[in-house]
Amino acid sequence: MLKEVVAKTLSQRGVTAEHKCFAACSQRLFEISKFYLKDLKTSRGLHDEMKKAAKSNAKQVIDWVLEKSSKKQGKGK
Numbered sequence: 001m002l003k004e005v006v007a008k009t010l011s012q013r014g015v016t017a018e019h020k021c022f023a024a025c026s027q028r029l030f031e032i033s034k035f036y037l038k039d040l041k042t043s044r045g046l047h048d049e050m051k052k053a054a055k056s057n058a059k060q061v062i063d064w065v066l067e068k069s070s071k072k073q074g075k076g077k
Contacts (some may be wrong), residue, residue: 001047001050002010002030002033002034002037002050002054003026003030005033005047005050005051005054006026006029006030006033006054007026009029009051009054009055009058010022010025010026010029010062012057012058013058013059013062015062020069021062021065021066021069024065025062025065026062026070028061028064028065029054029057029058029061032053032057032061033053033054033057035051036049036053037053038048
């Protein structure tokens, strides 16, 4: 369920499954979101909390992954 929320959140920010950095962004955003969600005491409102956690961290994750990706490509030249 969280993986679908993460994929949808990334897609809304322009990182679709076809994007070269989708796998890295998806994995990192999933782990970060899971970290925030583990402190919840009940599953009440879980889906909304998943969306909130993914949305709150999506921009930072995308920016970080794209920056790391561009640095790797620069070194390869």
